[in-house]
Amino acid sequence: xxxxLMPQEGRFFELFNEHAGLIVQGSRELATLMASxxxxxxxxxxxxxxxxxxxxxxxxxIELLHKTFITxxxxxxxxxxxxxxxxxxxxxxxxxxxxxLYDVHAPTPEAKKLADICVVCxxxxxxxxxxxxxxxxxxxxxxxxNDIDRLESDADHVMRAAxxxxxxxxxxxxxxxxxxxxYEHLETVTDxxxxxxxxxxxIVLENS
Numbered sequence: 165x166x167x168x169l170m171p172q173e174g175r176f177f178e179l180f181n182e183h184a185g186l187i188v189q190g191s192r193e194l195a196t197l198m199a200s201x202x203x204x205x206x207x208x209x210x211x212x213x214x215x216x217x218x219x220x221x222x223x224x225x226i227e228l229l230h231k232t233f234i235t236x237x238x239x240x241x242x243x244x245x246x247x248x249x250x251x252x253x254x255x256x257x258x259x260x261x262x263x264x265l266y267d268v269h270a271p272t273p274e275a276k277k278l279a280d281i282c283v284v285c286x287x288x289x290x291x292x293x294x295x296x297x298x299x300x301x302x303x304x305x306x307x308x309x310n311d312i313d314r315l316e317s318d319a320d321h322v323m324r325a326a327x328x329x330x331x332x333x334x335x336x337x338x339x340x341x342x343x344x345x346x347y348e349h350l351e352t353v354t355d356x357x358x359x360x361x362x363x364x365x366x367i368v369l370e371n372s
Contacts, residue, residue, distance in 0.1 A: 181290075251359070
C-alpha cells in the first residue's frame with residue numbers, strides 16, 4: 165500500500181529533460197538575438213519567459229525531492245543537477261538582458277561566435293541528460309561531457325581574443341565596457357554548462 169503511494173522515480177528524469185529542452189530553447193533565442201541585434205525587447209522577453217518556465221520545473225523537482233522516499237539518484241546529486249541547470253538559463257537571460265539594457269544593436273562577430281558555442285554546449289547538456297536514466301549509456305555520457313569541457317575551453321579562447329581586440333581597436337570606452345561585459349556573460353554560460361557536465365560525470369562514476 166505504502167509503495168503505491170510513493171511518487172514515481174522516473175519523474176525526476178522527465179523534469180530534467182523538460183528543463184534541458186528549455187535551456188536549448190533559451191540558448192537558440194539568445195543566438196538569434198546576437199545574430200541580428202534587432203527586436204531586442206521582444207527577444208529578451210522571450211528568453212525571460214523561457215527562464216520563468218524553467219524556474220517552475222526547478223521548483224517542482226525540489227518539491228518532488230522532498231516528497232520522494234526512494235530516489236533514482238543521490239538526493240544531493242538531484243538537487244545539484246537541477247540547480248546548476250537552472251544557473252545556465254539564468255546566465256542566458258542575463259546575457260539577453262544586457263543586450264537590451266545596453267542597447268547593443270550591432271553585435272560583433274565574436275559575440276555571435278560565443279552565442280553559437282553556447283547553443284552547442286546547451287545541446288550537449290540536453291543530450292547527456294537524456295541518457296542519464298540508463299547507466300549502460302555511461303561511455304556515451306562521459307564522451308558528451310568531455311565535448312562540453314572542450315567547448316568551454318573554446319569559448320574561453322574566443323572571449324580572450326575578443327577582449328584583446330576591444331582594447332586594441334575600440335576607441336569608445338563605453339562601448340568597450342558594454343561589449344566586454346557581454347562577452348564575459350556569454351563565456352560564463354559555457355562555464356555553467358561545464359558545471360553541469362562535472363555533476364553528470366560524478367553521477368555516472370557513482371552509479372555505473
